[in-house]
Amino acid sequence: MELGIAIVLVIGLAVFTVTPLLAPEGPTEEALPIDVTPLTDLKRRRMVVYENLQDLEFEHKAGKVAEEDYKSLRENHLAEAAQLMLASQEQEEITEHDLMIERQVAERRAQRKSQNPDPYVCPECEFENPLPVKYCGNCGKQLPQQSHKK
Numbered sequence: 001m002e003l004g005i006a007i008v009l010v011i012g013l014a015v016f017t018v019t020p021l022l023a024p025e026g027p028t029e030e031a032l033p034i035d036v037t038p039l040t041d042l043k044r045r046r047m048v049v050y051e052n053l054q055d056l057e058f059e060h061k062a063g064k065v066a067e068e069d070y071k072s073l074r075e076n077h078l079a080e081a082a083q084l085m086l087a088s089q090e091q092e093e094i095t096e097h098d099l100m101i102e103r104q105v106a107e108r109r110a111q112r113k114s115q116n117p118d119p120y121v122c123p124e125c126e127f128e129n130p131l132p133v134k135y136c137g138n139c140g141k142q143l144p145q146q147s148h149k150k
Helices: 002-022 038-061 067-091 096-115
Strands: none
Touching: 038 067
């Protein structure tokens, strides 16, 4: 009986140990894909530089970094942060194509608003109620009857 239990435990331990070694390498379907855009990468790198600057300040105040080393490292970090900030701004610049799209969206919103006024907007405080209600969710005034009809 004891021999049988020992054999089952050894086999279970062997399976537990060998299973990860036989698993396929690389990302599985369970792993989430990482969507890294150039802009998010620049922002992440900039945050790392800011953290490095904070660490440098702390180390200098603690007396672990010499004054001349502190100054040169600080200048390097600030220059790198400035470069990353400039690159981020270049990535965020709106192009003419983007402006055209924004204008078209604004025009369509204006058309839609003029054609179909929102029945859930309070005429008193202009709060947009999310559902058909009898009273305004912001000021508590009773809404006109038309706002209850769909």
